[in-house]
Amino acid sequence: MPKVVVLRWGHRLQRDARLTTHVVLTARALGASGLILSDIKDKRIKETVEKVTKNWGGPFFFEMGVSWKKAVKEWKEKGGVVVHLTAYGDNIQTSDILQRIKASEKDILVVIGSQKVPKEFFSRSVSDFNVAIGNQPHSECASLAIFLDRLFEGKELTKSFENAKMRIISQKRDKKLARK
Amino acid sequence: MPKVVVLRWGHRLQRDARLTTHVVLTARALGASGLILSDIKDKRIKETVEKVTKNWGGPFFFEMGVSWKKAVKEWKEKGGVVVHLTAYGDNIQTSDILQRIKASEKDILVVIGSQKVPKEFFSRSVSDFNVAIGNQPHSECASLAIFLDRLFEGKELTKSFENAKMRIISQKRDKKLARK
Numbered sequence: 018m019p020k021v022v023v024l025r026w027g028h029r030l031q032r033d034a035r036l037t038t039h040v041v042l043t044a045r046a047l048g049a050s051g052l053i054l055s056d057i058k059d060k061r062i063k064e065t066v067e068k069v070t071k072n073w074g075g076p077f078f079f080e081m082g083v084s085w086k087k088a089v090k091e092w093k094e095k096g097g098v099v100v101h102l103t104a105y106g107d108n109i110q111t112s113d114i115l116q117r118i119k120a121s122e123k124d125i126l127v128v129i130g131s132q133k134v135p136k137e138f139f140s141r142s143v144s145d146f147n148v149a150i151g152n153q154p155h156s157e158c159a160s161l162a163i164f165l166d167r168l169f170e171g172k173e174l175t176k177s178f179e180n181a182k183m184r185i186i187s188q189k190r191d192k193k194l195a196r197k
Numbered sequence: 198m199p200k201v202v203v204l205r206w207g208h209r210l211q212r213d214a215r216l217t218t219h220v221v222l223t224a225r226a227l228g229a230s231g232l233i234l235s236d237i238k239d240k241r242i243k244e245t246v247e248k249v250t251k252n253w254g255g256p257f258f259f260e261m262g263v264s265w266k267k268a269v270k271e272w273k274e275k276g277g278v279v280v281h282l283t284a285y286g287d288n289i290q291t292s293d294i295l296q297r298i299k300a301s302e303k304d305i306l307v308v309i310g311s312q313k314v315p316k317e318f319f320s321r322s323v324s325d326f327n328v329a330i331g332n333q334p335h336s337e338c339a340s341l342a343i344f345l346d347r348l349f350e351g352k353e354l355t356k357s358f359e360n361a362k363m364r365i366i367s368q369k370r371d372k373k374l375a376r377k
């Protein structure tokens with residue numbers, strides 16, 4: 018399975034606090050190795066992620082404040098590909114883009130932004146693949162989830178996390194939690 | 198294909214504004230018929246949804262302020278089933294829960310909450326199925342997206358919307374928009 022790191026661009030303090038938190042937790046729960054919050058620092062999100070990883074396990078890294086240009090450049094230098102999730106890209110359902118990404122057999126930096134990303138994100142110098150999770154406006158959190166679910170073919174939902182203090186016991190009714 | 202309506206519980210004014218907006222747009226883009234924002238009214242979200250549906254097409258309904266109990270009761274009286282998305286439920290990847298939901302051949306009310314939903318949500322009087330999109334904490338927006346993608350088997354990503362003023366022309370690079 019490829020290593021996947023998510024780059025979150027365009028986070029705004031206060032306004033995006035909960036949304037970016039959901040994006041980070043989605044990245045962790047659905048099999049990404051870590052998330053880079055680019056071009057900004059948000060201590061509250063860092064704290065939330067650290068708390069979740071401490072309780073529910075890892076490994077999962079969270080970095081913030083790195084410029085997106087630097088992160089993309091370094092990723093490419095290490096031989097990885099960049100997948101930009103955008104409603105304008107190749108539809109994951111009707112095109113062969115997912116097969117082509119898998120065929121590259123490379124580690125993947127998934128770039129997700131907000132409504133108005135820099136035009137450069139679409140260019141060859143940044144994105145190797147522009148992937149649309151449908152061509153309707155919706156949510157980077159939803160797009161990331163479906164992309165990871167399809168990339169990992171559902172196996173991410175059975176992943177076990179290391180050093181977890183808490184673990185849910187899946188069942189038909191009620192809540193069951195095992196603590197270490 | 199079954200008719201799907203989403204019930205969003207536990208929205209808090211201001212704090213959840215962007216997250217709930219993303220949930221509603223995800224519901225619309227991924228094939229749900231509408232969304233009920235239960236037990237609260239939020240005019241700003243209503244305005245956003247109406248604007249998106251006006252520009253990008255429908256049909257998609259948005260209701261708010263209905264009590265969740267009433268919505269669930271009416272749904273069941275009409276013969277529909279209730280699917281509660283929760284990290285505590287049957288794992289969609291390792292159990293047969295999705296097959297059982299499909300086999301019911303009934304319309305589906307998808308209930309999504311926040312971290313602390315009423316205990317009743319897990320009981321037979323409310324949920325016919327408690328479905329976990331993995332058993333890790335993450336996001337109701339991500340869970341809804343994967344649930345709809347798996348339920349509709351990806352076909353939702355090719356759905357065409359009626360009376361759209363704008364439509365994205367899917368392509369490998371750049372942004373292309375057709376206006377009517």
